[in-house]
Amino acid sequence: MNALLEVRDLSMRFGGLLAVDGVSLDVPERQVVSMIGPNGAGKTTVFNCLTGFYRPSGGSIRLRGTPIHGLPGHRIARLGVVRTFQNVRLFREMTAVENLLVAQHRHLDTGFLAGLLKTPAFRRSERQALDCAAEWLERVDLLDVANRPAGTLAYGQQRRLEIARCMVTRPQLLMLDEPAAGLNPRETEDLKALIGRLRDEQGVTVLLIEHDMKLVMSISDHIYVINQGQPLADGSPEQIRGHPEVIKAYLGEA
Numbered sequence: 323m324n325a326l327l328e329v330r331d332l333s334m335r336f337g338g339l340l341a342v343d344g345v346s347l348d349v350p351e352r353q354v355v356s357m358i359g360p361n362g363a364g365k366t367t368v369f370n371c372l373t374g375f376y377r378p379s380g381g382s383i384r385l386r387g388t389p390i391h392g393l394p395g396h397r398i399a400r401l402g403v404v405r406t407f408q409n410v411r412l413f414r415e416m417t418a419v420e421n422l423l424v425a426q427h428r429h430l431d432t433g434f435l436a437g438l439l440k441t442p443a444f445r446r447s448e449r450q451a452l453d454c455a456a457e458w459l460e461r462v463d464l465l466d467v468a469n470r471p472a473g474t475l476a477y478g479q480q481r482r483l484e485i486a487r488c489m490v491t492r493p494q495l496l497m498l499d500e501p502a503a504g505l506n507p508r509e510t511e512d513l514k515a516l517i518g519r520l521r522d523e524q525g526v527t528v529l530l531i532e533h534d535m536k537l538v539m540s541i542s543d544h545i546y547v548i549n550q551g552q553p554l555a556d557g558s559p560e561q562i563r564g565h566p567e568v569i570k571a572y573l574g575e576a
């Protein structure tokens with residue numbers, strides 16, 4: 323069976339710099355697939371190509387067999403490819419629950435007039451959005467801070483809220499860019515448990531960029547290693563852990 327996401331021979335050039343050069347990835351459904359590599363290896367550039375932020379210089383990207391390379395970002399997002407960023411990007415003045423309601427806006431299946439008139443269909447739709455927000459706040463353990471402004475939450479809580487904000491849009495593919503960055507060991511453990519639950523209980527497919535090797539090794543079904551824009555190795559955590567080239571290029575540095 324084809325993977326949910328298939329990337330073939332992806333390249334991205336910035337002037338004279340080939341930041342991504344011949345990267346291929348398979349992300350099967352209901353798996354956690356990780357991309358690792360030293361700083362500047364090209365991981366975030368791959369993410370930016372996958373989400374349509376950059377138009378790749380070459381190669382192909384397919385979601386359930388449908389080519390998506392070169393599509394604008396909003397169309398790719400509509401197809402269910404959603405991401406978090408290295409730096410938390412929430413509406414800081416809005417409460418946690420409001421952040422989740424805004425994210426669902428496009429799913430409200432009512433128009434402007436229905437909103438103005440507060441028709442029964444509009445009220446039903448609003449109710450569903452609120453139920454969904456509450457459900458996800460509970461799943462990421464933020465129900466007790468639902469009405470606090472997002473900017474006042476602890477960093478680990480903000481990271482979890484970002485993931486919930488992705489999840490309320492019912493994504494096909496959840497892409498997490500260094501979700502453990504800035505977290506303490508306890509928060510990283512919570513994050514690991516959350517990603518595991520997303521996959522095992524919610525059937526979510528995750529593509530992860532992460533520098534925390536303990537997290538990567540314990541959560542990933544498959545790992546791709548990128549070095550200087552090029553694929554270096556891929557395999558199970560056990561295969562990657564013992565791979566001499568990987569140890570030389572990356573793990574040896576840690």
Ligand SMILES: Nc1ncnc2c1ncn2[C@@H]1O[C@H](COP(=O)(O)OP(=O)(O)OP(=O)(O)O)[C@@H](O)[C@H]1O
Nearest residue numbers: 336339341342359360361362363364365366367368
């Ligand atoms: N918009 C851009 N214009 C020019 N060069 C860029 C651009 N974006 C990234 N690069 C370059 O491409 C290379 C890959 O960067 P990228 O951010 O993808 O690496 P990374 O693996 O995500 O690194 P890190 O782990 O530090 O986040 C770097 O040399 C970077 O300077």
